[in-house]
Amino acid sequence: MTFTPHGKHLIAGKWVASETTFISDPAEGTAHPFSVGTPELVAQAATAAEEAFWTYGYTSREERAIFLETIADEIEARGDDVTAIGTSESGLPKGRLEGERGRTCGQLRLFAQHIRDGKYLDRRTDGALTDRTPPRPEIRMMERPIGPVAVFGASNFPLAFSTAGGDTAAALAAGCPVVVKGHSAHPGTGEIIAEAIHAAIGRCKLHPGVFSLIQGGNRKVGEALVTHPFIKAVGFTGSLGGGRALFDLCAARPEPIPFFGELGSVNPMFLLPAALKARAHELGAGWAASLAMGAGQFCTNPGIAVVPEGAEGDAFVEATATALRNTGPQVMLTQGIAKAYRDGKARFDSRNSVRPVMTTESEGRTASPNLYEVAAEAFLEDHTLSEEVFGPLGLVVRIGSGEDMPGFARGFEGQLTTTIHMDDGDTDLARKLLPVLERKAGRLLVNGFPTGVEVVDSMVHGGPYPASTNFGATSVGTLAIRRFLRPVSYQNLPKALVEGDLAL
Amino acid sequence: MTFTPHGKHLIAGKWVASETTFISDPAEGTAHPFSVGTPELVAQAATAAEEAFWTYGYTSREERAIFLETIADEIEARGDDVTAIGTSESGLPKGRLEGERGRTCGQLRLFAQHIRDGKYLDRRTDGALTDRTPPRPEIRMMERPIGPVAVFGASNFPLAFSTAGGDTAAALAAGCPVVVKGHSAHPGTGEIIAEAIHAAIGRCKLHPGVFSLIQGGNRKVGEALVTHPFIKAVGFTGSLGGGRALFDLCAARPEPIPFFGELGSVNPMFLLPAALKARAHELGAGWAASLAMGAGQFCTNPGIAVVPEGAEGDAFVEATATALRNTGPQVMLTQGIAKAYRDGKARFDSRNSVRPVMTTESEGRTASPNLYEVAAEAFLEDHTLSEEVFGPLGLVVRIGSGEDMPGFARGFEGQLTTTIHMDDGDTDLARKLLPVLERKAGRLLVNGFPTGVEVVDSMVHGGPYPASTNFGATSVGTLAIRRFLRPVSYQNLPKALVEGDLAL
Structure with missing residues (x-):
């Protein structure tokens, strides 16, 4: 590895050290000291971002596209x-980090194309009606960037959902300066990505306040960031507890701001009778692969399968267990996440209503898969069973029959995704289930597994609470830009002032 | 008057009386008893709305258009x-109520056309890529209605911002059932409009839970409504204090929901030097007319004029005062609003920094205009001077020169509108002022007065806090429907399930 992190914050174009440091905890390789963020640094970064907005918020779309x-x-x-630094810190394999780098750069380029196209501006003009009583002046409308945006990256995507990830790309594309709170699980990865952004700012001759990275290591950093008056919105990916605490701070501000938090989900799958009859083994193997992929550390990890009682359901469960037995332990993102996984498993072990199908003991920073089974009635009576266990833990919910599924599905909380596995013979049942599932999730899949989120115009990665704090938004795909825009009407503007994007 | 209110709530198709009543306080004519709402009635209405959603949320756009x-x-x-009942309760003149009825019905018909057109669904399709590794399934996206919506009407528009006003029209157009909390300033007007909606539900054979009206008279009604688990969003027009309290309740729910509150604004106008030189008298007369219109009871009432020091500014102030002197007392919407207006005036009278230009004493339920003047420095030092006084009270802020305006404007809080009065000679200055003003307001006007909000595609009636609680939304115009929609992705849906609006 040739890159050795210096451990500093990037505040408006300058690398700044703090007096106190924390030591990183890489999954492999060398630990490094990193500066701990402070509220004073947050204020410097937010103030620089606000200053930068007066120019960056008025750059042309072409200038921002080139910047991205x-x-x-x-x-x-x-x-x-x-x-190298990404695999060292996260324990994720090299191929995964390379793929994620491709996705991250692809996202940046997709947003560049998206703003060049300009449809996102949603420009509307209602012409003057001079003969009307009273006369109507011309009115134009377009979407404008909202101002500085705070971004909290996710532990589980050190590139695509972090320093230059989807939130940052969407905000910069909109015209909003960004202040990132670095994730302490991958501070060196954050630093090298910040270096890349810093270099791009220099090459594009932009105001340095357009981007700052403040390393974490202290809860006060995040609190100071979301409550700073210059910050106008927050993009966050993380846990329900941490996300809700920051959401509450945003709502309680003298000037409340939107908090776009993506907080996770158990992503239930419904196995309909004809599909189950046709391919129980294939579905079990497929689920096991999706469940254990990346040590189960995906927001869209399918943690729950709703399966009819009977021999075909039993075969599905057995096929899943067999496939999971062949999955060895995998390194987790942090010690804390590995411990939380063990605690989640212990919760399941402690429940009399829950039957262990295939259980393992995970040690240190690793996770091995676990599979449990519960009756639908018992599941509905115990809310903790529907809470996310981050990692490769699956729960099979056994239900009387397919016809019971639509009613049962109403009991779910909000999800990022819901999935139907079906064959032609299941169409009538699927038609009854679909209206329930689409109220529960931002994305509805048929005959697939929810891990794997396409970065496209039609993607919704979000959903009703607690999957996200804002059911009207997505954090993946081009629609994500809408979170950082606000509509403005311009009434009776003289020709000389109809400039820039207004001039279409 | 042939209509005599019976004073009942409309709960899911049934007129229901409560044990306790309040007596209406009309500006003229007969007072009537009205049932006081209760949390139990709220629960009944919300439950019926949720039941109705399973059919109403899946009506065709044509069915909903006909309903509207x-x-x-x-x-x-x-x-x-x-x-008749509207003028009696509100004290607003007959012509105003007739015009507002036209606007209300026009809004309903505009939303009917808007959903027939279907562009609001924002449908996107990313086709399957079967040859890719891994293959990409087809993904479709469209906007879906969010579920039951609560609406709190405004006192100052008993028709257009109330029972069947813009919020209700937008929600019903989207496919969301509506529960209205009736405004106690015009309960009889609410009742007759609810009768009209009730009749339309019957004619269109819709689920009666699609619309309920619960009369107020008790603070617990609003609290129960915004915290009911079946309610998924709130549309509100009213005071900052009341709106913020309800916003806080929405944010603190176990499942937080968006609260779309429009809370008022002082709508500052900036008089640029060349315009002032050319037409000080005309501008003063125009401002006085806008300021005093409807007793100043508009959310977009221009309460503040920023005017350069010097003789031309003095002439503008004198012209305004002269025009206001010719405005007699006008009846206000409620006793409470009239008292709040007197209190607001007393606040100005108590300030040494503020010079009374033309003051009056208002009595009972009436308001007469008042005009004050303050130096820019003193204005910035006293936040209370920038708070809305609902009624015909104007404040002139005298500023050194036009060049000081962009810096001064940064000190303003969020507004519904900001206005520039300019001539050709002011273009350079306007170009500097415009970026500041567009960050402060949802609508920016040139050479006009902000009272008079067009109901069109390009309208934004909203703005940064405290003008509204959600700077990304408008409560007037077709864009208002977006508040009650959420995007949903459908991945790999079989042809048999690509139905309804998805089938485009």
């Missing part, structure tokens, strides 16, 4: 170093 | 009675 593409180029120029 | 048009027809069929 330059960030992607600069990340790629550091490709091997990014992979 | 039928509501408009039913309101018009009661036109004279609506005007």
Whole structure:
């Protein structure tokens, strides 16, 4: 590894050290000291972001597109170093980090194209009606960037949902400066990505306040960031507890701001009778693969399968267990996440209503898969069983018959995804289930597994609470830009002032 | 007047009386008893709305368009009675109520056309890529209605911002059942409009839970409504204090929901030097007319004029005062609003920094105009001077020169509107001012007065806090429907399930 992190914050174009440091806890390789963030640094970064907005918020779409593409180029120029520090810190395999780098740069370039196209501005004009009583003046409308945005990256995607991830790309594309609170699970990865953004800012000659990275290590950093008056919105991916605490701070501000939190989900799958009859083994193997992929550390990890009682359901459960037995232990993102996984498993072990199908003991920073089974009635009576266990833990909910599924599904909380496995013979039942499931989730899948989120115009990665704090938004795909825009009407503007994006 | 209110709530198709009543306080004519709402009635209405959603949320756009048009027809069929009870309760003149009825029915018909058109669904399809590794399934996206919506009407628009006003029209158009908390300033007007909606539900054979009206008279009604688990969003127009309290309740729910509150604004106007030089008298007369219109009871009432020091500014102030002197007392919407206006005036009288230009004493339920003047520095030092006084009270802020305006404007809080009065010679200054003003308001006007809000595609009636609680939304115009929609992705849906709006 040629990259050695210096451990500093990037505050408006300057690398700044703090007096106190924390030591990183990589899954492999060398630990490094990193500066701990402070509320004073947050204030400096937010103030610089506000200053930057007066120019960056008025750059042309072409200028911002080039900036996003330059960030992607600069990340790629550091490709091997990014992979090396990323694998070291996260324990994720090299191929995964390389793929994630591709996705991260792809996202930046997608947003560049998206703003070049300009449809996101949603421009509308109602012409003047001079003969009306009273006369109507011309009115134009377009979407404008909202101001500085705070971003909290996720532990489980150190690139695609972090420093230059989807939230940052969407905000910068909209015209909003960004202040990132670095994730303490991958501070070195954050630093090298911040270096790439810093270099892109220099090459594009933008105001340095357009981007700052404040390393964490202290809860006060996040609190100071979301409550700073210059911050106008927050993008967050993380836990329900941490996310809700920051959401509450945003709502309680003198000037409340939107908090776009993506807080996780158990992503239930419904196995309909004809599909189960046709391919119980295949479905079990497929579920096991999706469940255990990346040590189960995906927001869209399918933690629950709703399966009719009977021999075919039993075969599905057995096929899942068999496939999971062949999955060895995998390194988790942090010690804390590994411990939380063990605690989640212990919760299941402590319940009399829950039958262990295939259980393992996970040690240290690793996780091995676990599979449990519960009756639908018992599931509905115990809310804790529907709470996310981050990691490769699956719960089979056995239900009387397929016809019971629509009623049962009403009991679920909000999800990122819901899935139907069906064959032609299940169509009538699926038609009854679909209206319930679409109220529960931002994305509804048929005959697939929810891990794997396409970065496209039609993607919704969000959903009703607690999957997200804002059911009207997505954090993946081009629609994500809408979170950082606000509509403005311009009435009776003289021709001389109809400039820039208004001039279409 | 042929219409005599019976004073009952409309709960899911049934007129229901409560044990306790309050007596209405009309500006003129007969007072009537009205049932006081209760949390139990709220629960009944919300439960019926949730039940109704399973059919109403899946009606065709054409069915909903006809429903909206039928509501408009039913309101018009009661036109004279609506005007009679509306003028009696609100004290607003007959012509105003007739115009507002036209606007209300026009809004309903505009939303009918808007959903027929279907662009609001924002449908997107990313086709399958079967040759890719891994293959990409087809993904479709469209906007879906969110579920039952609570609406709190405004005192100052008993028709257009109340029972069947813009919030109700937008929610019903989206496919969301509505529960209205009736405004105690015009309960009889609410009742006759609820009758019209009730008749339209019957004619269109819809689930009766699609609409309920619960009369107020008790603070617990609103609290129970916004905290009911079946309610998924709130549309509100009213005071900052009341709105913030309800916003806080929505944010603190176990499942937080969006609260779309429009809380008022002082709508500052900036008079640029060349315009002031060319037409000080005309601008003063125009401001006085806008300021005193409808006793100043508009959310977009221009309460503040920022005017350069010097003789031309003095002439503007004198012209305004002269025009206001010719405005007699006007009846206000409620006793409480009239008292709040007197209290607001007393606040100005108590300030040494503020010079009274033209003051009056208002009595009983009436308001007469008042005009004050303050130096820019003193204005910035006293936050209370920038708080809305609901009624015909104007404040002139005298500023050194036009060049000081952009810096000064940064000190304003969020507004519904900001206005520039300018001539050709002011273009350079306007170009500097415009970026500041567009960050402060949802609508920016040139050479006009903000009273008079067009109901069009390009309208934004909203703005940064405290003008509204959600700077990304509008409560007027077709964009208002977006508040009650959420995007949903459908991945790999079989052809048999690609139905309804998805089938485009």
